[in-house]
Amino acid sequence: MNEQLTIAMPKGRIFTEAVDLLRNAGFNLPPEFDDSRKLIIDVEEENFRFILAKPMDVATYVEHGVADLGIAGKDVLLEEERDVYELLDLKISGCYLAVAGIPDTKMNDVAPKIATKYPNIAAAYFREQGEQVEIIKLNGSIELAPLIGLADRIVDIVSTGRTLKENGLVEYETITNVTSRLIVNPVSYRIKDERISELVKRLNEVI
Amino acid sequence: MSRLFMFEKPLGMRDTLPELHEAKDKVRSSIEKEMKQWGFQFIETPALEYYETVGTASAILDQQLFKLLDQQGHTLVLRPDMTAPIARVAASKLFKDQVPLRLAYSANVYRAQQREGGRPAEFEQIGVECIGDESVSADGEMISLAISSLKKAGLEEFQLSVGHVGFVNELFVQILGTEERARELTKFLYEKNYVGYREHVKALPLSSIDSQRLLAFLELRGGPEVIGKASELIENGKGRAALDELKLLWEIIEDFGESSRIKFDLTIVSHMSYYTGILFEVYAGMVGFPIGNGGRYDKLLEKFGKSTGATGFAIRLDRLLESLGNLGEPEPVTCILFSPERRKEAYQLALHRREAGERVILQDISSVRNLDACSDTFANVVYLVGKEGVQ
Numbered sequence: 001m002n003e004q005l006t007i008a009m010p011k012g013r014i015f016t017e018a019v020d021l022l023r024n025a026g027f028n029l030p031p032e033f034d035d036s037r038k039l040i041i042d043v044e045e046e047n048f049r050f051i052l053a054k055p056m057d058v059a060t061y062v063e064h065g066v067a068d069l070g071i072a073g074k075d076v077l078l079e080e081e082r083d084v085y086e087l088l089d090l091k092i093s094g095c096y097l098a099v100a101g102i103p104d105t106k107m108n109d110v111a112p113k114i115a116t117k118y119p120n121i122a123a124a125y126f127r128e129q130g131e132q133v134e135i136i137k138l139n140g141s142i143e144l145a146p147l148i149g150l151a152d153r154i155v156d157i158v159s160t161g162r163t164l165k166e167n168g169l170v171e172y173e174t175i176t177n178v179t180s181r182l183i184v185n186p187v188s189y190r191i192k193d194e195r196i197s198e199l200v201k202r203l204n205e206v207i
Numbered sequence: 208m209s210r211l212f213m214f215e216k217p218l219g220m221r222d223t224l225p226e227l228h229e230a231k232d233k234v235r236s237s238i239e240k241e242m243k244q245w246g247f248q249f250i251e252t253p254a255l256e257y258y259e260t261v262g263t264a265s266a267i268l269d270q271q272l273f274k275l276l277d278q279q280g281h282t283l284v285l286r287p288d289m290t291a292p293i294a295r296v297a298a299s300k301l302f303k304d305q306v307p308l309r310l311a312y313s314a315n316v317y318r319a320q321q322r323e324g325g326r327p328a329e330f331e332q333i334g335v336e337c338i339g340d341e342s343v344s345a346d347g348e349m350i351s352l353a354i355s356s357l358k359k360a361g362l363e364e365f366q367l368s369v370g371h372v373g374f375v376n377e378l379f380v381q382i383l384g385t386e387e388r389a390r391e392l393t394k395f396l397y398e399k400n401y402v403g404y405r406e407h408v409k410a411l412p413l414s415s416i417d418s419q420r421l422l423a424f425l426e427l428r429g430g431p432e433v434i435g436k437a438s439e440l441i442e443n444g445k446g447r448a449a450l451d452e453l454k455l456l457w458e459i460i461e462d463f464g465e466s467s468r469i470k471f472d473l474t475i476v477s478h479m480s481y482y483t484g485i486l487f488e489v490y491a492g493m494v495g496f497p498i499g500n501g502g503r504y505d506k507l508l509e510k511f512g513k514s515t516g517a518t519g520f521a522i523r524l525d526r527l528l529e530s531l532g533n534l535g536e537p538e539p540v541t542c543i544l545f546s547p548e549r550r551k552e553a554y555q556l557a558l559h560r561r562e563a564g565e566r567v568i569l570q571d572i573s574s575v576r577n578l579d580a581c582s583d584t585f586a587n588v589v590y591l592v593g594k595e596g597v598q
Contacts (some may be wrong), residue, residue, distance in 0.1 A: 063495065064325060064495045065494065065495015065496065066495065070431065083399070084399065085399040085401060086399060086400045086401055086402045086403070087401050088401075089402045089406075150333050152419065181402060183493050186399065186488075186490075186496075186497065187490045187491075187494065187495055187496065187497065188473065188495075190366060190470065190488075190490045191366060191490055191492060193429075193470075206294070
């Protein structure tokens with residue numbers, strides 16, 4: 001019953017909010033947890049093992065079953081389409097995916113280019129709009145692309161809109177809202193069902 | 208989904224090296240033996256089939272099929288599973304006298320990977336199909352045989368989750384009114400997206416009782432008490448029949464003495480349209496993916512022109528090996544190093560020992576450059592070198 005649960009946590013912005021949420025749910029996580037540089041942290045008291053991964057990779061660890069659970073943004077789940085259970089909307093780290101570009105510009109008629117960290121989401125979105133676009137995958141600082149002429153539009157995460165504004169870009173369309181989700185490996189969901197159900201229940205009470 | 212990096216090379220093709228090959232052989236033969244003891248007959252079918260027949264009938268998604276063209280321009284597929292080819296053979300040849308047919312196979316199947324490695328695109332499945340038996344007894348037999356086979360293979364810790372798509376369908380249609388709306392909701396289950404499922408239910412114009420029924424459906428996981436809980440959600444008719452089937456199934460597995468391995472999970476759908484009744488997945492610790500799955504597919508045979516029920520299951524040999532962990536010690540091999548003048552003696556010794564069941568290599572010593580490495584490689588080394596009597 002009390003098997004260890006391995007939880008993949010996203011490093012960075014979502015991490016703090018996720019840790020707060022777990023603490024609110026009554027899980028006893030040590031104070032040094034927050035600023036540790038370790039990638040694997042065992043919390044023996046709760047019989048948890050946390051692994052700290054890049055947000056984009058959390059769903060991968062969970063799909064392959066090396067982590068039982070994970071906390072991942074809906075953006076990651078949409079982009080990666082991993083075979084995992086999406087059990088709970090944790091309602092933390094809210095933001096949205098949007099199409100942005102230089103104000104008052106039109107997309108190139110012949111071969112409009114879209115720069116993004118999310119090639120699959122961007123491709124699916126423009127296909128639904130009936131527009132043929134070319135996707136350019138970037139790994140960060142997406143705002144640069146339209147400014148220096150790499151792309152007509154970008155598809156990126158927007159939380160406050162400040163980065164866009166400071167770089168003179170405007171939003172054209174909102175694609176979808178994004179919050180963090182609790183995801184579970186399908187085998188763990190069955191084999192460790194009692195512990196996972198309890199965790200879900202406790203989290204659900206504090207969301 | 209068109210991704211620029213899709214299919215750049217055949218991802219997921221793997222070699223099986225001697226140690227793994229031997230472990231695989233052992234596991235395969237122990238399972239095959241068990242299946243034969245249960246009266247299942249093994250068959251082989253070709254690796255290539257027509258896309259139009261077996262390809263489209265199979266449960267595997269179109270984008271996972273390896274396709275090629277034959278000389279006449281027909282599209283062919285590398286078989287993505289064995290169920291559809293067996294249904295083809297059964298419908299056209301074997302299933303004649305309305306006597307349930309029990310067939311088995313162990314074969315490589317092919318599924319193209321769309322994204323990355325870490326998963327093989329060619330792997331071996333061992334499985335059975337029971338064709339022409341529409342009773343729950345047949346479903347029970349499948350589950351019992353799956354359990355028995357895995358135990359014979361040496362797997363100790365594993366668990367099966369059993370669902371029933373007939374129940375899901377009936378409940379959803381009862382509440383939502385149409386097949387189409389039921390299908391829409393089922394898609395969330397298929398995609399394992401419970402957050403989306405709940406949001407979708409809450410957005411539907413339903414009475415609070417009905418939306419509560421749909422939300423409570425997600426909790427239908429656990430022991431036999433789940434059947435009782437499920438019957439509170441359903442009104443009557445077919446859904447009730449599905450639950451009666453599950454109840455009977457539980458009794459069958461209890462009689463078989465393995466009910467502790469079974470849990471019910473009515474949220475399992477596995478596929479959007481393939482399965483028609485009881486279905487199950489097999490999980491083992493240490494492996495993040497199901498090691499096997501099965502279920503009833505009463506509509507498949509129709510596609511090949513015979514209308515009869517069928518049920519079966521398949522075990523993924525690669526994942527089973529992974530969950531067994533330790534591959535076990537390889538069989539010891541004796542190496543007889545001989546020089547030409549004692550070749551005959553060496554041959555006779557080898558013959559003698561091989562007959563006694565030992566694995567024996569005959570190696571001309573003149574081809575061995577590093578004798579130390581040679582003696583490290585083999586469990587025993589016998590030198591038959593130089594004149595008689597000198598070892």
